[in-house]
Amino acid sequence: MALRDMPSFCVYGFRFRLRTNISDVQGLMTGLYRDFLAPSLNGSEPEAVIQREREDQFSWRLGEKAGTASTLPNALWNLEATLCETIIRSQRRSIAIHAATIQVEDSVAMLAGSSQAGKTTLSLALARRGLPVPGDDVALVEPETLNVLPIPRCFHVDDRGAALLEAGGPPLPAAWKAFRFIVPSDFGAPAESPGRAHWLIFMRGPRAGHPTIAEVSQAEMTARLLSECGQGPLSDSETVAVICRLASGARCFALTPGPLGETADMIATLLTQSKRAAG
Amino acid sequence: MSSGGDLTGNDVFVRHPEVESNPLPDQTVLLFQKDTSLAVPVNAEGAAIWKMCDGDHTVDQIVDKLAEIYDQERSRIDQDVRAFLGELVRLGLVDRLLPHR
Numbered sequence: 319m320a321l322r323d324m325p326s327f328c329v330y331g332f333r334f335r336l337r338t339n340i341s342d343v344q345g346l347m348t349g350l351y352r353d354f355l356a357p358s359l360n361g362s363e364p365e366a367v368i369q370r371e372r373e374d375q376f377s378w379r380l381g382e383k384a385g386t387a388s389t390l391p392n393a394l395w396n397l398e399a400t401l402c403e404t405i406i407r408s409q410r411r412s413i414a415i416h417a418a419t420i421q422v423e424d425s426v427a428m429l430a431g432s433s434q435a436g437k438t439t440l441s442l443a444l445a446r447r448g449l450p451v452p453g454d455d456v457a458l459v460e461p462e463t464l465n466v467l468p469i470p471r472c473f474h475v476d477d478r479g480a481a482l483l484e485a486g487g488p489p490l491p492a493a494w495k496a497f498r499f500i501v502p503s504d505f506g507a508p509a510e511s512p513g514r515a516h517w518l519i520f521m522r523g524p525r526a527g528h529p530t531i532a533e534v535s536q537a538e539m540t541a542r543l544l545s546e547c548g549q550g551p552l553s554d555s556e557t558v559a560v561i562c563r564l565a566s567g568a569r570c571f572a573l574t575p576g577p578l579g580e581t582a583d584m585i586a587t588l589l590t591q592s593k594r595a596a597g
Numbered sequence: 598m599s600s601g602g603d604l605t606g607n608d609v610f611v612r613h614p615e616v617e618s619n620p621l622p623d624q625t626v627l628l629f630q631k632d633t634s635l636a637v638p639v640n641a642e643g644a645a646i647w648k649m650c651d652g653d654h655t656v657d658q659i660v661d662k663l664a665e666i667y668d669q670e671r672s673r674i675d676q677d678v679r680a681f682l683g684e685l686v687r688l689g690l691v692d693r694l695l696p697h698r
Contacts, residue, residue, distance in 0.1 A: 537625035537638035544636045555617060558629045558636065562619045 324348075326363060328356035330458060330467055332408040333363040334380070334401065340370050346394065346493065350470050350501040364404075368397050380404060391498035398472050402456060405469055409551055412458035412467065413560055416546040419457045419468035421450040422589045425513050426466050428457060428568075429585075430546050431521030436575055439479040440521070443582035445505035446487045449589065452507040461552065461560045464514050464567065473500050486579045517589060518543065518568045521575060529576035529584050536562075539570035604679050606657035610650040610691040618647065628690055637688060642667065646681055650691045656682065 324336035324344050329351060335358055336347050347366075348355070367379040376393035377386045380400045387393040406414040417430040418441040431437050441454040453468025460467065475483070475498075480490055491504040520534070520542045540561050550557060569592070575581045612618070619627040624641040639647060642663065649659045659682075660675045667674065685691040 535625040535638060535640060536621035536623045537619075537627040537640075540619070540621070540627045541636040541638045554634055555629065555631060558617065558619060558627065562621060562627055566622050 326356050326358040327351045327354045329354045329401075329405050329469070330409065330412070332405045333359060334366045334404075335361065335363050337365050337367045338369055340368065340376075340390065342390075342497065343368055343394070346497060346499050346501075347398075349493075349503050350398065350472060352503050353470070366397060366401060368393055394497065394499055395472060395474070402469055402471055406456065406458075406548065406550075409458060411462075411551055412460050413550045413552060413557055414456050414458055414469075414548055415543055415561075416455065416548075417457050417543075418454045419452050419466055420444055420589065421452060421508060422516070425516040426468075427517035427519060427585075427589055428466060428515045429519050429521065429573075430543055432546075435521040435523060436525075437521060438473055438475060439482060439578060440575065440582060440585070442473060442475065442479070442483055442505070443486065443578055444586055445502075445507075446483065447582055447586045449586060450502070450507040451505060452502045454502075459560060459564055461556070464560075464564055466513070466515050468502075470502055473502075475500070482578045486582075515564060515568050517571065517592075518565060519571045519573050519585070521573050523574070526574050526576050529581040530574045531571050531584060531588065534570050534572045536565040536568075536570055538572075539568075540565045604656055604682060604693075606655060606660075608656050608682075609652060609654065609694045610682060610685070611652040611694055612647070612650050613690055613692055616690050620644070630688070630690060633689070635688065635690075637690065642677070643681055646678060647685075650682075650685070652694060 324338060325348055326335045333356060338344060364381050369377055371377050374388050375386055376390050378393045378397040380397060383400050385396055387396060417428040418437045420427040420429060429437050438454045441451045445451040453470055454473050455471045456469045458467040484490060491500050494500045518539050520539060543561050547557060615631045617629045617631060619629060624644060626639045626644040626647060628637040628639055645663060646659055656678060660678050663674050664671045686693055
């Protein structure tokens with residue numbers, strides 16, 4: 319089947335054009351990057367390609383990176399992860415932090431923690447409590463404004479996480495069952511830039527019988543966030559200074575998660591009540 | 598953590614030139630060792646000690662200053678100061694100078 323030209327996107331300065339021969343892919347990728355649709359530059363931008371080679375083989379490619387997978391979800395995940403890496407690498411100033419972004423009116427909470435800390439599952443539980451989650455994995459921080467720019471990603475929910483989420487609310491969107499591909503817009507994440515971080519929360523393990531949250535110093539949070547920053551465009555000292563400024567304007571907490579519902583209720587209450595108090 | 602038990606009251610410390618001190622609004626400080634990219638958060642008491650690692654203050658003088666500020670037994674402060682300075686030395690954040698005579 320011939321590859322069809324699809325929409326072009328510009329995600330925080332990185333332009334690319336989607337091409338695919340799979341009809342469902344356009345809808346999934348457009349849903350993921352719906353706030354970043356951009357006019358094509360006469361086809362000169364890099365192509366993000368995903369195509370069905372045969373019934374049980376899918377290939378994907380972005381620039382020089384390419385691969386194959388036996389399922390469409392795996393091919394989608396690999397392409398989407400490569401796009402995320404490329405968006406991060408393309409930044410000239412902004413720092414990438416491994417953290418979920420939760421929108422609370424005109425400001426955000428950043429939820430940091432290692433890969434297995436449970437950020438995605440907790441983020442989704444918060445989304446199902448009415449707090450938009452525009453990104454569950456990586457956010458860029460602009461050094462000058464300290465605005466937090468979440469990189470939209472497909473939520474990587476495993477079967478256990480899905481079961482936990484569905485136990486506490488309605489079923490996950492249909493795209494999860496069909497493609498293992500659910501994205502922030504499935505939960506109504508807003509289009510506008512979410513602004514500065516007023517809360518920084520670091521998830522630490524192991525999980526406990528009940529969740530606890532404790533305020534931590536801004537210096538401790540800065541050190542924690544630095545451990546979640548990759549190699550970026552700024553010097554180490556500049557990065558430290560930016561993260562210090564980020565922490566300076568935020569309330570900083572360490573979260574020991576407990577059962578999912580209890581933990582999500584606690585965080586949702588913390589964010590909404592302190593926002594109301596501040597307003 | 599080093600107990601700092603081998604420090605004497607006359608020991609003097611100086612901040613390593615490759616360490617940046619980043620003060621934060623809640624009075625804590627993030628120390629950043631540029632050579633190794635080590636980031637060390639320090640609480641308000643530690644920040645006060647860090648400031649006195651200026652090549653002039655002896656361990657005893659640092660303890661005296663903190664005893665004026667904090668309502669704690671001097672022996673406890675002495676123990677905490679030595680432990681903290683020992684840790685700073687271990688992490689390469691300060692250098693120990695020859696004792697003042």
